[in-house]
Amino acid sequence: MTNSQLVNFYLGQSPDTEGRKIESIWAWDDMWLEHEHTYIQWLFPLTEKSRFNPDAPVLTKVDIETFNASDDLKNRLLKSFKHLLRFYGLQYAEDNGAISVTTAETFPARRENWLNWGNHNHLRITRILTSLRLLGLDAYAQAFFQCLTQIYKTTSDAIDSRSYAYWKDAVSKVL
Template sequence: MSFVNAKNLSSPLILFYKGESSTITSHPGKKGYLIDEIYNWDFERLEYVHDYIQWLFPLAERSAFNLDAPVLTDEDIECFKNDEDLKTNVLKSFKLMMKFYGFDCDDSRGSVSLKKSNNFQERSKNWLTIKNHNHLRITRILKSLTLLGLNRYALAFFNILNELYQDYKQEISTCSYNYWKEAAQISIDR
């Protein structure tokens, strides 16, 4: 069932998530990305390209790192919460990033669980390090999932991050952990 109507049909974010438009960039000579292109990227590209994460996991506040990134409106949020196609793509984005971080996601039985994948040790080398930019990405993912009504996924992600924090306090700063906890707490409160 599609919830998209004339009012939100012009939203660049909704069009991107529907696969009908690419990300927007103001950089001369640089083209945007279609969502299906991003879904086909390898892990190296997901690591080194920095202007897609704000499109996959939008927030209601402007990005300090990507001025071309969309800002969620109330209409966008309602659309994501009520449109099954949009939800499906957000979950596809989430599962892509979980693979990138080295987690397997199982949501086949109505609940959501994450566990370390067989390649966790290899994958974690890219993000489980001191002051890593992926810690900011993780905060964004948690907040975005909550805003878009996917609290169970945000909580499952936080739960495994919480377990990791107990073993990797040198690599995960207290500051990063507290941001994650705050984003997850918002999810609990909703």
């Protein structure tokens, strides 16, 4: 069976519709991650068409099964996740199989970029949580949500309740 364009992109075998390979996106600095808006749908695909990037892939059942069956694809997805965590000033750790996401040293500076009422990164976070769950990294999505919950409780003036409700739904919805 032939892999989809998305799977080939994730394996580093073909570019996205903008001609970018995944490795080049992983090398982007924070400025690129903030100002470019067509990569997030490739790094964290969903089962519905993007309203913001009509050329982005839509996850199929076969894509989901392929990711869930492949440690290589899940490890590459984890690399994308770590890259975005860094962008948000967060970090993850694993200790005896327990996964946690916490604020990093860079959090005070990085929070200025996304902890604002109605910030577009809140939509990105919903996408990340949902995609991680669909593609076999539910434990990472849950750890990310726990960290976001702590941030929400201490900075609720920077995150609207609607965004938080979307995040909660993303990690609790039956797939």
